[in-house]
Amino acid sequence: MSLPLHISGPISIDLLDEHVECLVDHRILTEKEARNVVTTIRYNDESVLSDRSSQTYRRAIQFESGLISQISRRRQSSNLALEGALLAAESYFKCRVGEFYMNLLSSSPDDAGLRSECIQFFTYFQHEVEMFKRILPAFNKASVEKTQSAPEVVRVAAAWHSMNGSPVQTRAVLFKGATQNPKNVSLYLDILKFELDSNCHSSKITYLKECVNLMIKHVSNRFMQETIILLDKSEVEEAAKYAVDKYEEHFKDHVETWLFLSSRELKGNFKTHGARDKYSANLAAVKRVVAKFKEGIAKLPAKSEPELWQAYLAFMVLQKNKSPEPEIIKLARNAFEDAYKTKGVELTEHHYAAWVDCYEDKNEFQSYRFQYAVNKDPTSELLWCLYLSSVLQVPNNIDKAHELLREATKAVGPDAIRLFDLFIKACMLNSKNRTVAVFQEALSHSDITASHFKPAYFTYTLVSFGLQPARDCYNTISKTRPYSKQLHKDMLEAERLRQLCDGKPSSRIPEILKLWTDQLGHCDLEVYRVHMEWVLEKAKINADNQQELNGQYSTIQEELLNSLSEIYSAAREKLGSHDQTLLDELGRIYEEVRAKVLEP
Structure with missing residues (x-):
């Protein structure tokens, strides 16, 4: 033409x-x-x-x-x-x-791209050039036939028919194009948009269903999901239900199908007035989701079931945490129990934690389930903690719990802090001697647990037995690796409180500062700040009153400055010259404390 x-x-x-x-x-x-x-x-x-x-x-x-x-x-x-x-x-x-x-x-009469370009040009100017308007009907028809309904030609030809108020021709061109190009999703999108914009409800539903029939065997799972979402948003319930049925039938062996259908079940009418009504609506939606998950698990191939189980359990954990009502808790508990009994489904430590949380009386949760869990995942500290916690809740069961602790810490390895912490807190309620014994076990278990529990062991001894036993405890545990800065600080604080009561400087504080410096002075600046401030503190304690202090002020000031200078020099020597940043920070600390001495 x-x-x-x-x-x-x-x-x-x-x-x-x-x-x-x-x-x-x-x-x-x-x-x-x-x-x-x-x-x-x-x-x-x-x-x-x-x-x-x-x-x-x-x-x-x-x-x-x-x-x-x-x-x-x-x-x-x-x-x-x-x-x-x-x-x-x-x-x-x-x-x-x-x-x-x-x-x-x-x-190039068969060039679909060129024909599409021509149609767009003629269409754009059809209202300004009468000749274009006259030739477009025949040209569009010839282009569709000549290119065997090439998608790019079909789309612009259909757009022209739609623009010129010819819905029958628009539909005919689009459906013919989709039939001849069944994998072209753009044509399906054009059909969906055209039909959803239609004012005739009955024909709209009919042609939407026909579009679903055309696409179902040729498009991806994800595209069908987007189609259903579009139909849902457009409030064409009959067409949406038809699409869901076809989707479920065709993609029933896909895990993502059941994930999508399950999530869709949560969407419901929540336009309620009371909180209880809203909860009831949510509970009904959750039950629909559970039913859909179970349906999917029943229909999926066995190899795909575990993946859907994991999604099902994750959903129930979320709902349990969001709405901890009895009915929701019961649904979650049933889900975990069913999963536990299903071959091929592996429960994680977090699943067990959520499962136990479903029981108001933790003793109802059978210990053999924990034994099974720790056998499957022996290094999970969380599982062992749950197991130990359940044993500790049984009255007069401390000996059995202690045996379990030893088994658990051996299995978990060096980082068993939570296990020891759990058992120590339980022991504090009934036996000081056992508490001390477990602290000592924690200190000998690994450097990780020793570093964590040294200060706690000292504090417990101080509170439970007094200062002298605490000093003995400090003397024993402070000299072994791993060294603990917090332990030294806690011992210093205890001695400072004692010297306030005695009204005179403690002779033990210099010993603590020396040990702290020997162990950590090469990398820890805080010991030098504490040491310098202790020099000032000791001078104030030694002064009986303000008048006596004023009388000896210059002498005391000179002694203080000399002491600070000695600490500063010793610290520089200890730190060495390999880290200028530490040396600069040390100098700042020295000048800060020195300024306090020089204050009038």
Whole structure:
């Protein structure tokens, strides 16, 4: 098909000067621009007539399409109406581009991309160029047939029919295109959008179902999910239900199918007035989700079941935490019990934690389940803690719990802090001697547990037995690795409290500071700050009153400065010169404490 124009007709090159002059008169083009336009167009026309290659046609189309856009922008910015000579000028260039397209098509009649481009061009200007409007119906039909319903042609042809108020033709073109291109999801999207915009409900539902029938065997699981979501949002319940049924039937062996269908069941009518009504609606939704998960587990191949089980359990944990009502708790407990009994389903430590939490009386949770769990995952500290906690809740069961602790810490390895902490807290309620024994076990278990429990052991001894036993405890545990800064600080604090009661400096504090410095002084600046501040503190304690202090102020100040200088020098030597940052920070601490001494 060609435009009913020819080179000597209304788009003849002989009319070029006239139309360009019109554009100059209306100040759309400058004189210089007009000369360039005429020169370029004449050159392109000569090239087209001489070789008629696609490259020359493309060059001509590109230039004159750009010219049309530029003319339109400038006309609109100048508020000029598209009429009279201006209308004729713009139409002239549009018809020329249309003729170039048709000539280009004559050599590539099956080129779907080119035909799509032509339809879009003619459609865009159909209200300004009457000729385009007349040829479009036949051209669209011919293009669809010639390209065997190529998707890009079908989509623009259908868009034209829709724009011109022909729903029957729009639908026919789209469905024909989808039938011949069953894997092209863009066509299905166009059909869905077109039908959802339709005002006729009965035909809308019919054709939406037909679209689902076309796509179901050719699109991905994810695309079907998006389709169902779209139908849900568009409130076409009958079509959505039909799509869900087809989706479930076709994709029943896919885990993601049941995950999607289960999550969809949560969506319901929550426009209720009372909190209880809202809870009831949520409970009903949760029950629907549970039923859908169970249905999926029953229908899935055995190899896919564990994955869906994990999603099911994760959902129940979420619901249990969000709505800890008895009915929800019961559903969660049943889910865990069913999973526990199902071959191939592995419960994690977090599953067991959630499962135990479903029991108000933890003793109801059978210990053999924990034994099974720790046998499957012997290094899980959380599982052992749950197991130990359940044993500790049984009255007069401390000996059995202690045996379990030893078994658990051996299995877990060095990082058994939570296990020891749990058992120590239980022991504190009934036996000081056992508590001390377990602290000692924790200190000998590993460096990790020793480092953590040394300060706690000291504090417990101080509170439970008094200062002297605490000193003995400190003397024993402070000299072995791993060294504990917190232990030294706690011992210092205890001695400071004692010296407040005694009213005189403690002779033990220098010993503690020396041990702390020997062990950690190479990397810990706090010991030097504490030491310097202790020098000031001791001086104040030694002064009986303000008058006596004033009388000896210069002597005391000199002694303090000398002591601080000695500590500073010793600290620099201990730190060495390998870390300038530490040395700079030490200097800042020294100057800060020294300034306190020099305050008037």
